[in-house]
Amino acid sequence: MENTKLREQFIRDMKLKGFAEGTQKAYLSCVILFVKKYNRNPQELGETEIKEYLFQLSEEGRSKTYINQCYSGLRFLYETTLKRDWESYKIPRSKQKKRLPVALSQQEIYTLITETKNLKHKAIFSVMYSGGLRVKETTSLKADDIDSKQMRIYVSDGKGGKDRYTILSNTALKDLREYCKTYRITDSYLFKGRDSETPLSNRTVQSVFKQIKEKEGLDKRATVHSIRHSFATHMLESGVSIYHLQRLMGHTQVQTTSKYLHISNLSALQITSVQDKLFGSVKEL
Incomplete structure (x- = not known):
C-alpha cells in the first residue's frame, strides 16, 4: 500500500x-x-x-x-x-463451517491443573478455568484485577474492547497466592514475561499446554482455548443459566453462548425425553 x-x-x-x-x-x-x-x-x-x-x-x-x-x-x-x-x-462472503468447540472433561481439567508442577503455569491454567478466560485475558491480568473479598476477577479490555467481571474460585485463589508468594509478585502483571514490564506471551502458554496435553494423554483435538470451553460446558452442566453464563463469558449475543448446549452432558443437565415422561418410563419385561 x-x-x-x-x-x-x-x-x-x-x-x-x-x-x-x-x-x-x-x-x-x-x-x-x-x-x-x-x-x-x-x-x-x-x-x-x-x-x-x-x-x-x-x-x-x-x-x-x-x-x-x-x-x-x-x-x-x-x-x-x-x-x-x-x-x-454484491461480493459474497465465504461461508464457514460452524464447528462445535472442544471441551475437556472435568477429570481432564483436574489432571491438567494438578499435574502442572510449575507454579506459574499451574496458576495460569487454574485462573483460566476458574473464570472462563481467554489466553490473552489471562496473561493481561494485573494484581489489582483479583478481588479476593468478592471472589471475582476483573477482565479489562476483553474481546471487542469489553470489560467484565467473572468468577474467582477458592482453588484458583489458593494457587494464585502460592504462586505470588513464591515468585514475589506484588504489582503490575501477574504473569510476567522476560521482564517485569511485559506480560507472558500467549505463545508460551499455548506451548506449555501442548506439552502437558501430550504428556497426560488429554483430548488430542484440544487447544489451550479448550479450557475456556470447558468452563462454559461444566457451568451449564452444574445448572448455571445460559444468560448468566453469557455475562461471565463476555459474549455479546446469547447465540454464541448457546453452542455449549450442544456439547454438554445431557444427563448432567437432567434433560430427559418427553416420550419417557409421557409413557411413564415403562420398560419391557
Missing part, C-alpha cells in the same frame, strides 16, 4: 473503530497483498479485482477464515476509508 496518506487514513479509521491491534495488522496485511497483486492504487480498483482476488485465494487453498479476514479488511478499506458503496458490489 504505497499511498502513504491512504495507508495512514486506513490505520486511523481502524483505530477509531476500536479494532484490536491484531485485527489492524491482519487487515493491513491483506490490503497490502491485494494492492501488490495489481500494482495499482486501491482507488483505481473495485468489484472486479476484489472478486478475482478472493477467488484466487480460494483456488490456492487458503482457509475460509483467512479469506473472510481479507474480505473484511477490503470491505473496511472501501466502505469506510474510501467511502464506496460496498453493498452495490
Whole structure:
C-alpha cells in the first residue's frame, strides 16, 4: 500500500473503530497483498479485482477464515476509508463451517491443573478455568484485577474492547497466592514475561499446554482455548443459566453462548425425553 496518506487514513479509521491491534495488522496485511497483486492504487480498483482476488485465494487453498479476514479488511478499506458503496458490489462472503468447540472433561481439567508442577503455569491454567478466560485475558491480568473479598476477577479490555467481571474460585485463589508468594509478585502483571514490564506471551502458554496435553494423554483435538470451553460446558452442566453464563463469558449475543448446549452432558443437565415422561418410563419385561 504505497499511498502513504491512504495507508495512514486506513490505520486511523481502524483505530477509531476500536479494532484490536491484531485485527489492524491482519487487515493491513491483506490490503497490502491485494494492492501488490495489481500494482495499482486501491482507488483505481473495485468489484472486479476484489472478486478475482478472493477467488484466487480460494483456488490456492487458503482457509475460509483467512479469506473472510481479507474480505473484511477490503470491505473496511472501501466502505469506510474510501467511502464506496460496498453493498452495490454484491461480493459474497465465504461461508464457514460452524464447528462445535472442544471441551475437556472435568477429570481432564483436574489432571491438567494438578499435574502442572510449575507454579506459574499451574496458576495460569487454574485462573483460566476458574473464570472462563481467554489466553490473552489471562496473561493481561494485573494484581489489582483479583478481588479476593468478592471472589471475582476483573477482565479489562476483553474481546471487542469489553470489560467484565467473572468468577474467582477458592482453588484458583489458593494457587494464585502460592504462586505470588513464591515468585514475589506484588504489582503490575501477574504473569510476567522476560521482564517485569511485559506480560507472558500467549505463545508460551499455548506451548506449555501442548506439552502437558501430550504428556497426560488429554483430548488430542484440544487447544489451550479448550479450557475456556470447558468452563462454559461444566457451568451449564452444574445448572448455571445460559444468560448468566453469557455475562461471565463476555459474549455479546446469547447465540454464541448457546453452542455449549450442544456439547454438554445431557444427563448432567437432567434433560430427559418427553416420550419417557409421557409413557411413564415403562420398560419391557
